[in-house]
Amino acid sequence: MTEARTAYDEKLESILRTAAQIFAEKGYHQASIRDIARATRVSLSGLYYYFSSKEELLFLIQDHAFGTLDETLDRLLQGVEDPIRKLRLLMENHLRYFVNNMAEMKVLSHEAESLTGELRERVNARKRRLTERVMGILEELDPGNGIDLRVATFSLFGMMNWLYSWYRPDRDLPVERLAEDMSRLFLGGFLRDGSTVPAAALEAAPGEQNPSIWRSQTD
Amino acid sequence: MTEARTAYDEKLESILRTAAQIFAEKGYHQASIRDIARATRVSLSGLYYYFSSKEELLFLIQDHAFGTLDETLDRLLQGVEDPIRKLRLLMENHLRYFVNNMAEMKVLSHEAESLTGELRERVNARKRRLTERVMGILEELDPGNGIDLRVATFSLFGMMNWLYSWYRPDRDLPVERLAEDMSRLFLGGFLRDGSTVPAAALEAAPGEQNPSIWRSQTD
DNA sequence: TTGAGAAATGAACGTTCGATCGAATGACTT
């Protein structure tokens, strides 16, 4: 194992970390390479010694973040059998990384479509793996409540991934309580027998509304 | 009431509708005015007769979508007292607009930070109003389960707003079943007494993990 | 001390962007 941690590696990581912050603040397309040069105190052209294009820079950030998230999850779930416990550990892992690396996780959530071609496909593959992992756990759990698995899976990701748009570490719950509350919200709903949900929550709304927000057109 | 629906109004709405689709596909900053000119078959300069800047175009889309969403909700909740029913109606309204106007709603969810200054503040005001409305209903409901209100509120929005990243009308549930499943997930979890949630779902994960995905640095 | 490769740079390129402006066109009134 050649675990040589060179000066090159350290500087690259430092650039990735800084770039992630800038991408999180301004958005990938808004942020210019010049912004990153200014923040890292490396010259514009000097940055291209560490990556070959702006798009590859975004990929490196996303791939690194996803890879770390994934590896930690592997380690965490080793030997765990109870699916409830598995899901709880997965959620806590996910939320902990979110809160501790808000910039990177915002880039993951918000710039999912900013990559193209092969780089995009490679990140998508990591994402798919995680999605199927969650869906698999929910399938194991299956309380027979009739809730669609895809809806449940992406509702869970939605709850967690939406964090970047509202969570403020100084005014909101610490990550442990956050994970507890979200676990209770999601698992409480997913594991509950449908017949114990108040009827008013299940009744559909009356009538149809205008399907489009725009007035009807002729063309 | 001067409800004169002029040709100008119709053309503006047609431009907004087309622009929303392009913003949804390529993202606001990626999409050029020239893209919109091509799609609407109006010349580049001709567009500026209908809006004064690209940013105002984005504002018009967001404001129109939010306004419609809001007005329909007002009408829908009139006379409804039961908070469970209120929440259910709100969710169905929200999801229905999402599914029926996916382009506009993606722009709402994904381009929240693309406006600046006063235009951004005006959209934020509408958003705040809706957020407080939801939080108010949850407060009415309050089952005394100890779940943080902010966490519950934004978890609900996260579930719903994340739709744009996964929902495909041709392979996923129709909106009625979607609303039912999400209602059961959220309300089932929110209304459940904490003591009935399986213990394994509440236990914290053991140990602390590396708080940052990056290796420690010296500077 | 020197030489070679790694690391970093300033200046510039071609392209695309949002926006402007004066002129042309169309529709409708008088």
Added chain:
DNA sequence: AAGTCATTCGATCGAACGTTCATTTCTCAA
């Protein structure tokens, strides 16, 4: 037929963008 106002357009602007390249500076083993 003339006049008015709304609508549309081609041509063009300066600014900012990602990227390149010929050079220079740094580092350290020989």
